[in-house]
Amino acid sequence: MSRRLLLLRVIVLVTALLGINYVTWRWLFSVHWSAWWIAVPLVIAETYSLVDSLLFGMAMWRLKERGEPPPPIPDATVDVFITTYNEPIDLVRGTAVAAVAIRHPHRTWILDDGNRPEMGRLAEELGIGWITRSGDWAGMPRHAKAGNLNNALQATDGEFLLILDADQVPSPDILDRTLGYFTDPEVGLVQTPQYFVNVPEDDPLGSQAPLFYGPIQQGKDGWNSAFFCGSNAVIRREALMQVGIARYVHEVGVGVNRALRSARSVVARARKELGPEETAVAKALDEVLYDVNRARREIARGEALLDVTYRFQHRIGEIRRRLVAEDMQLVAADLEVISQLEGLAEASDQSLATVSLESIDRVTARALSPLGAIETVEALVRAVDVDRSDEAMPIMPMATISVTEDMATCMRIHGLGWRTVYHDEVLAHGLAPEDLESMLTQRLRWAQGTAQVMFRENPLVQKRLRWPQRLMYFATMWSYLSGFAALVYIAAPVVYLTIGVLPVQALSSDFFLRLVPFLVVNQLLFFVAAAGRPTWRGQQYSLALFPVWIKSVTSAFGNVFLGRDLDFSVTPKVRKEDERLRWDLVRPQLIAMGLLTLAAVVGVVRLAVGQASVLGTSLNLVWVVFDLVIFSVIIRAVRYRGYAPETAEAPEAPDEPDEPDGAAGTALPPTSPASEGDR
Structure with missing residues (x-):
């Protein structure tokens, strides 16, 4: 056992003991029941954050650093799939040219869901395959990217599949560095990070995710729960077809x-x-x-x-x-x-x-x-439809229950007993959204897809999964409920500073002796797990995007249980040419900032006239300042005009990889060190 893992386990144990002690005490002795309308939501939010922290600690308990991969299988047959719908031809060309240059023998295919003749000409020019939907799909549900991949699976026969989004340019050695894991016949999937080259160093949209494509995926890997993230992954065809059957x-x-x-x-x-x-x-x-x-x-x-x-x-x-x-x-x-x-x-x-x-x-x-x-x-x-006449294909290896096919598919792969691997090395470079609207579209789609899976195939009741796997999948889904907790963390200081209602019995020594050590150790766990990765931006967005997380859960609930439509949008790969400052996109956050600022002013006035205590007002003012610092990222996001390589050098690929976010951070009290709210 490495020293880092031993240290992580010690901190996890201490965090769990302190957190359980604090939340138990809060429920039993410190809830201000006469103000139940704010006191109960706050203690529920703190309990939510404790569970989030415990799930993160569980992942860190088995954090796996694999190191050098095994040598590749020399005679493995591989199909490289480049999925596209409406991306620019030149963008797909760059990915296709790089895919052709992959050193291990393979066949490259453009999966063109837009059925564009110019894309067919590009494929012919490069000497690669071009696959569009067959006539069987006419008038049938298309299932977006999952349907595109399922259609291609019927037209190809490679033992392994490398799946790439249209903007993910692979390194020549991507197969050499991943195929070796498949010498183990039980390995069904190898996931590698996504890293974005068009992101400034300060990452105003929170596109890089140094925590998710690092310790979180490594922790899941330790529990055989590292999951498919839609791109930059190699999958054994047998595992996929077994899932479909x-x-x-x-x-x-x-x-x-x-x-x-x-x-x-x-x-x-x-x-x-x-x-x-x-x-x-x-x-x-x-x-x-x-x-x-x-x-x-x-x-x-x-x-x-x-x-x-x-x-x-x-x-x-x-x-x-x-x-x-x-x-x-x-x-x-x-x-x-x-x-x-x-x-x-x-x-x-x-x-x-x-x-x-x-x-x-x-x-x-x-x-x-x-x-x-x-x-x-x-x-x-x-009348049982064995032929599934309501679908273009009776067998769908890629899951179609969600607008994001990756997590549900991988959960089924695990349910059939296959193992997955997280290889912690950047082997492809992609493009992140370059404007706020595109970023919000992307995050909403990720969150909606995860919530759909939670409602349709809750991992906690999947009998074929082991309990650690159930909890690791559930941790990702659980993190998207943070939007509701964020509302309470915003409301609590506003309520105290404006009308003087305290959600705890008293700001006593008992309160601080339990809360402060928990917060300190909790943040220490976060710091040690991050191992030097920049995670502040992820912490900001885990709170600042609370309207997105709430909408994702409510809209997915409406889709699954009420039959409402759930719009699917492909994340734009080029910046929208709109010079307006889109403050309308962050209206809820601006309202929250206004309420927090107004509450701070009212609190100071109440303190000055002797209507509030110094301790209570000071604590809640610190809370407000913390929230405002968190929300300040949206100001930078609205004003961001896209990556400018002529004025800023492209960031180097990190030693430790990144991708859709894993960092959390709630408003005070930040009881969770990390969640996966951006994946």
């Missing part, structure tokens, strides 16, 4: 089970409507119910769906044929009765119509066997 079987199984549950309800309802004399029919329906339950048990045991449904349909067919034969005998007897009645009618000069109606009433007064129910059972099971 397993998902297909699962979804067909869900359909069959749903059909069987409905069938059971139909038969049970028909059974209740039978009279006491209809014992033969009741027996037949009981047989159907037994077969429905037996089919469900066979599916639960893992028997082949084809065999189960075939046997079930065969047995139901036999019961139906037997009942039809019995009904035909009853119908023949009824016709005889009708004939006799009509003869009596002629003898008594009664109306034929009247006698016929009486005859029919007599016959139908005794219900025939409920063949309709049995036919419904057969139809329900036959």
